[in-house]
Amino acid sequence: MLITAWRQFFFFAQSRPRLYALAMARPPCPRRIKGEAPIACFKPVGVPLGDLQEITLTADEWEALRLADCAGCYHAEAAACMGVSRQTFDRILRRARGQVACALVHGHALRIERAADRISNCSPGGRAKRNC
16 A cells, blocks of 8 residues: 555656655744834935835845844844754845845845734843843
């Protein structure tokens, strides 16, 4: 019975590789976000928003920037505060810094996503003494 089920699975995966890849996608883990950005969009002065290309900064990228650069938390502390691994936090932070740098260098508008549904109070894990 097990061999028959494995053969059916193997045949299905070979005959529909794109469908199988879409069906087996892992959902993103929920991230804890303490607050929202006070402003929804930053843009260069004197240029209408309609004339600018927009770069969207997600709520978890904004939270990673806030924890690492504004609050001065270590990456391990900030990752525990967001409820993700340190490697995931580093990946989010690297992507956020790249988007902010691109917006500043090329003069694009930077839109910050709202996260009203994911706001929670988080406390730093372990021996962290900073207020994340």
